[in-house]
Amino acid sequence: MELTAEEKKVLEGENGEGAALAMKILVGIGEAFDASHLVPITRAHVALSNQEADLWFAEKLSNAGAKCVISPTVNPGFCLDFFTSRNMVGNEDAQLMQRTFNAYQSLGSRMNFSCTPYLFDNVPRQGEIISFSESSATPFVNSVWGARTNREAAQNALCAAIVGKVPRYGLLLAANRKATARVIVKADLKNDFAYQQLGWAVPKRIGYRIPVFEGVPSDITMEGLMNLGAQLNTAGAVPMYHIVGVTPEAQTLEAALQGQAPEISVEITQQDLDDQIEKFSDNPGPIDFVMFGCPHHTIRQVQEVAEMIEGRTLKTELWILTSTYTLEMTKRMGLFDVIINAGGNIVANSCPDQPCWRHLEGRKGATDSPKCAYYPKRRGINFVVRDLKTCIEAALKGSIE
Amino acid sequence: MKIKEFNCHKIAEGVASGKALVSSDDICFYMIEPKTGIVIEKGHDL
Known part of the structure; x- marks a missing residue:
């Protein structure tokens, strides 16, 4: 991967040890995915998990003096005041949450503790290059808002926020955003729950492909879109989907497929949706x-x-x-x-x-x-x-x- | 022992070696017990 003179200086530690570590990880990811260079981001969301490994990594960066260039929003842990005042957590768990809070605050995060930042406090516009982890957030910003992010881990989204850049590969490139699986829905999507079932049913049928859905009503709610993405990206690894006539890059089926034939075409029936309930x-x-x-x-x-x-x-x-x-x-x-x-x-x-x-x-x-x-x-x-x-x-x- | 060679990418410095554990299902590290390495995902082939 080609780095600019300025990026090389960050890697060599000119902006501190923390920024150098973050840059090293981004360069490693870039090498792994054959990225040619880094590109600037305008937003980041870190799927903080408040688990030991998450805390270890955040403290390691914080102790090494890292500060976020792009202040990221963060996922929820648990509400310390609420659960400690009701004696629902022991000292060890409370300390874990407090340390996680301190580490992310010192890194310069926006302490919103929300897994739906794409609705309120971190909303990108179409085409923005961003770095979003969190299984419901990545598909939402790619599919509903038309922003461009890869399926980031919490750790690389944090590194991206510290450096202000991401390696250019995958879903940042228009050609990789095309749908390669056509999904024809012949089921009654009668409520938001039907999208949970649909999201759980599809990944096993299409593998790692990006789906384009036909037969989804144009009055799908925001909650239906949230549910669909969250389940697609939990039951499988689907960081983006298209819905014909609804999502920005799928005003027509041809646009979603970028004029090419889909690799596979599947039908989802009411029975397929009903069968999911037993599975989950x-x-x-x-x-x-x-x-x-x-x-x-x-x-x-x-x-x-x-x-x-x-x-x-x-x-x-x-x-x-x-x-x-x-x-x-x-x-x-x-x-x-x-x-x-x-x-x-x-x-x-x-x-x-x-x-x-x-x-x-x-x-x-x-x-x-x-x-x-x-x-x-x-x-x-x-x-x-x-x-x-x-x-x-x-x-x-x-x-x- | 079966030997297979793979082309790899450079990611970070260092040398490591170990036995390969091959799974026919995808792996979600989140669904693995950190202390024991046991996969807790229902129906997983490991």
Whole structure:
């Protein structure tokens, strides 16, 4: 990979040891992907995970004096005030979160702790070259906003934020953004949950190809788009998709395919969608809790929950995870009180895959997100996955069909 | 022991060697127990 004189100086340590390490990693990635050179970025999002390896890397860079040239937004860990004030985390877990906070703050991050930065605080325009990690964020910014990012790991997005550049390869190049798999949907995409099923169904059928969807209604919601990308990129490694007539680079099928024939063409039926539920869901029955917000619930989703539980009493725990912005909105709109009065909880800055859920270990809950069911399995937390309404009804009666 | 040669890219300095573990399924390192190396993903071939 060719470096400019200025980039070579960064690599040699002129801007400090931290910047040199970040540059070294970016150059390594560039070499691995046959990139010709580095290009500047205008935005970054780091999928901070608040796990030991994440903290080790962030502290290593911070201790070496690294500062972000492009201030990145960051993923949620858990809300330290909320969970410590309720004695839900031990000292060790609280210290992990505090150290993660300190490391990312000192690196110069925007401490938004949100997995949906593409809706509020880090929104690119079409064609912007950016570096976004986080499985729901990468497909959203590529597909919905038409920005250009590769499927970054948290660590290389952080390096990109420190250096202000990324190696030029993959989805930064127009030719690599073309759809190579045609996906014809012959199923009823009746609600946001159907896009969770669709996102889980497709990767096994198309492998690492970029899909173009036909048969998706043009009134698909933002939440449907979030769900589709999050599941495509969790069940598989699909950092970009096209929807004919909806996404910016797919105003026509021909445009999405860039005038070429697709490598494969698949049909997704209602049966295919229905079959997914068994793949990502635990068996139905009595449940102890319901968890929403993977990705973080939007204000519309919280409104839907609040309407269903207003004036009623929940039989199980209810956890709604959301952004700081949406939490503030729920307070202004009276929704916060509705949820609390029913016995539920709504909390910002937090993720289902964190050590703040130790009281749920070995227990069974319900969620509307396959991704929410997938990751916390490693913590011994089990989920039945159903649409939002079915989950709320289950929270009201204590069991799920 | 079966010997195979691969063309590699230069990424970082250093020399390492070890046995190869070959999987027919994709690997998500997140779904591996860090302490034991055991794959915890349901249905994974490793």
